[in-house]
Amino acid sequence: MSGSLAAARTALQTIKNSPQALDAADGISLLSLKHSLLLSYLQSLVLVAARRVLGDSLTERTPPAQPFGARDRGPRGACPGDLVDAMIEDRIVLEKVDVLESKMRYQIEKLVRIADGPASAPAAADDPLAFKPNPMALMGDEDAHDAPAKSRTTFRNDGHALKDDDAIYRPPRLAPVPYVEKSKNKSRATRAPIPSALATLAADPAQPFLESTSGLGGAPALASGRAQYLKRLQDFEEDNFTRIIQKKSDARRRQRDEEDLALGGDLGGAGARGGRRRAGGLEDEFGEVLRSVGRVTARDGQGQGDGYEELRQRGKKRDVLERSRASGGRRHRDASDDEPIDAPRMKKRSRFEQETKVAKKRLSKR
Incomplete structure (x- = not known):
């Protein structure tokens, strides 16, 4: 304690004796x-x-x-x-x-x-590691022997210096470079997604095969959070003998997702409402049939039903009246096909023209 006080008094006395040390005009x-x-x-x-x-x-x-x-x-x-x-x-x-x-x-x-180093260390006259040009390095061998070089330097193959006087290796002085650590989120974003086959295998290792002989999923498709949520919802309703009340949109979404799961889909690509759905669901399995329900035929201008309705109609035996109508229509189409392309066709008269013709006939009879 006494030594610290004595050192403090000595420092204060030194400051009092040198007023220039307290000059703070420039800060x-x-x-x-x-x-x-x-x-x-x-x-x-x-x-x-x-x-x-x-x-x-x-x-x-x-x-x-x-x-x-x-x-x-x-x-x-x-x-x-x-x-x-x-x-x-x-x-x-x-x-x-x-x-x-x-x-x-x-x-x-x-x-x-620099302050802690020896004060009497002479500065090297031809230090190749200094950040400034050295004109003495451009001179020949004879001039180099005459130059006042206090410390000679030899170089290795990699360009680093090794002084001959003390044989101590001194690396080159380089500017500091901050270390920027890579972001974990960026590495996760660039990482390839796990295949669905491996994800399902990790969920149930006892069943390594994804598809059975029927073509549908053999392992439980619970790889996505939506599928797990539907499974918990179904277990809750079965355990409590009740139905959870949902909005119409949620109920339709649940029905659609359950159909996709039943057909082997994993709901991995089914995001929010209106998002693009991953292949493997009900719409992908029977898309052609579902899209052909409301199509209109050119023959009668009415809806045809599903894609198999036309095959059903062809398989049925029609009566004589329907067959005659169909044959008459074919003959009319064949006759129209035989006509030349440039042949003039009769223009249908309007109502005004018909009434004018009738009036002329009446006047001619009088």
């Missing part, structure tokens, strides 16, 4: 600011603790009129509230200084190493 350094703020913070903390022991209130304060960033801002008062405000300001400035110090850490460490 103070970052490290000096950090130490001054830390000392001020500790002093304010001790004074606040003493005021609290005496029972003083911490709400009394006399803040200065100028803002914190003003150069001509006066000092704070001596009230306990002023000490608390000073501690808050010191803490904020310390946090800002910590950020600046982390950005200038490399420069600070470099200056500290």
Whole structure:
């Protein structure tokens, strides 16, 4: 303790004897600011603790009129509230200084190493690792022997230097490069998706085959969250003998998803409402049949039904009247096909033309 006090008195005496060390016309350094703020913070903390022991209130304060960033801002008062405000300001400035110090850490460490090094170390005249051109390296061998080189340097095949005087390897001085760690989300996004076969195999290793002889899924298709949700919903309804009330849209979606699961789909690509569905569901299995339900035929202009309705009609034996109508229609089409393309066709008369013809006949009879 006595040694620390003696060292502090010696440092204070040195500062008093050299006033130029306290010249802060251009500002103070970052490290000096950090130490001054830390000392001020500790002093304010001790004074606040003493005021609290005496029972003083911490709400009394006399803040200065100028803002914190003003150069001509006066000092704070001596009230306990002023000490608390000073501690808050010191803490904020310390946090800002910590950020600046982390950005200038490399420069600070470099200056500290230079200051801690031997003061009498001569600077190399032809140091190839210095960041500046060396004109002496352009001279010939004869001039190189005459040049005042205090320390000669040899090079290896990889370009690194090895001094002959002490035989100590010194790597080249390179600028610091920050290490940027790769994001985990980016690696997950670029990762290939797991095949559905492997996902189903992990869910049920006892059944490695996905399809049976019928062509449908043999293993339970519970690889997606939607399929698991439907399974839990079905188990709950069967255990409690009740039906869960849902909206019409949710009920239709549930029915569609259950049909897809029954046909071997895994609902892996069925996202939100209106999203694109993955192949393997009801619509993909019977898409052609379902799309042909509402199609219209050119013969009668009515809906044909499903895709097998035409085959059913052809398989039935029709009566004589329907066969005669069909044969008459074919003969009419064949006769129209035999006519030349450029043959003139009779234009159908309008109602006005017909009435005009009837009127002319009546007048001719009179």
